[in-house]
Amino acid sequence: MFYRLSGIKHTRYASSRALWPVTADRRIMQLLVALALLAPFFLSDLYLTSYMLPWLIWTAAALSLTLLMGMAGQLHFGFAAVLAIGAYTSIHLTRAGVPFEFALLGAGLMSAFIGVIFGAAALRVKGLYLVMATLAMQYLVEWVIINVPAISGGAQATLSTPDVTFLFMPLQSDASLYYMALLWTVVVTLLLLNIKRTSFGRALVAVRDKDFAAAVIGVDPVRYKLLAFFAASFLGGVTGAILAFCYYQAVTPEQFGFNVSIQLVAMVLVGGLGSVIGAYLGAGFVLLLPIVLTNVLAFLATYEWIPISFNLIAHIPLMVYGALIIGVLLYEPLGLAKIYDNLRKYFVVWPFRHTQS
Known part of the structure; x- marks a missing residue:
């Protein structure tokens, strides 16, 4: 098969440690x-900008949160605030004449700076108490953005993104915006895949499993918890900037509410905590499945194959979507990534299932 x-024989350490x-x-x-x-060559602009583009950007956001929750074991229920900081910082920097490349860097550093301040709570508390600390970040950042006109322009204001270029290429066409999001998602993916194989990644795992035991073997929990918040917030800030420029193109405070933080946590949990491929699967599940369910029900109702009103169609996909989340977590608590891994292992030993350990 x-x-x-x-036939796979490793004669060098580099080959055995390949991705x-x-x-x-x-x-x-x-x-x-x-x-x-x-x-972009075989998909229409509608599918490219409405499905592929947001899926890639939210996958990058889920990967950023995976670094913090999956690898370091630090709960964060205010990650939408991290995205908001990156989005607004990048817009103000580009409006001030800063090149888009440096605006992305500034967005990441600003998000990382504020994220570390609230992440310092992880040095003393954990579990539900850490959740409350990150919730405080979510609501405090929301309040500041809404009530400081210099940042958002006001509670009901919409801040439009200026025209920018990346590496001397204008980000105006749908294809250019898609490739920008694809490039950043690939960078974050490769970063996380390689972090898991480094001493930094192993230290994060040690802190996640038992921080007291990690301290005994020489891993400083204080240092690595702060580094985890810094790295995840930096990636989240850049992702927020790309979300603003490549997808929204005009931001409002409502786009980064608490419900967005919950969706990001759901992406990480449903996809598989700590799994890179799980971030892709979880983002697709949370973001695209309700849209697919709505379209299917609307198609069936249009041809009167099911007796359902269009008013009810708006609510049924959410109920089915919630039931599917519960079903996935009950059937496989390790998420969609574990289901994929089980399928992969099945084909490795097929048809000799009894050889599977």
Whole structure:
């Protein structure tokens, strides 16, 4: 079969530590990369900007939160505030004449600075108490953005993004915006895949599992918790800037409410806590599934195949979507990434299922 471990012989440490040592995995990744690069050529502008573009950006946001919650084990229920800081910072910097490349860096650093301040609560509390600290960040940032006109222009104001260029290429067409989001998502993906194999990643895992035991073996929990908040907030700030410029193109405080933070946590949990591929699956599940369900029900109701009013169609997908989340977590608490891993292992030993450990 095409998916086998036989014939794979590692003679060097570099080959054994490769991201995709199995040939079939490499071919799958090459196929996915090719499809992602060619998407603007075979997808309409509607599907590109309404489905693919937001899915990539929210995947990058979920990956940023995965670094904090999945690898470091630090709960964060105010990550939408991190995105908001990055979005508003990048808009004000570009309006002041700062190049977009440096505006992205400034957005990440501003989010990281504020994120570390609230993340310092993780040095003394954990669990539900840490959740309350991050909730305080969410509501405090919301209040500041709404009530300081110099930031948002007012509670009901809309802040439009100026025209910018990235590496001397204008970000105006749908394809250019898509490739910008794709580039950033790939960068964050490769970053997390490699962090998991470094001493920094192993230290985060040690702090996540038991911070007291990590301190005994020489890992400083204070340092690595702050580094985790800094790194995740930096990635989240840049993602918020890309979200503003590549997707929203005009931001309001309502776009970064508490419900967005809950959706991000749901993406990480449903996809699989600490899993990179789980962030992709979780973002697709949370973001795209309600849209697909709504379209399917609207199609069935249009041809009167099911007796349902269009007023009820707006509520049924949310109920089904919530039931599916509960079903996924009950059937496989480790998320969609574990379901994918089970399927992958099945093909590794197929048809000799009894050999699977």
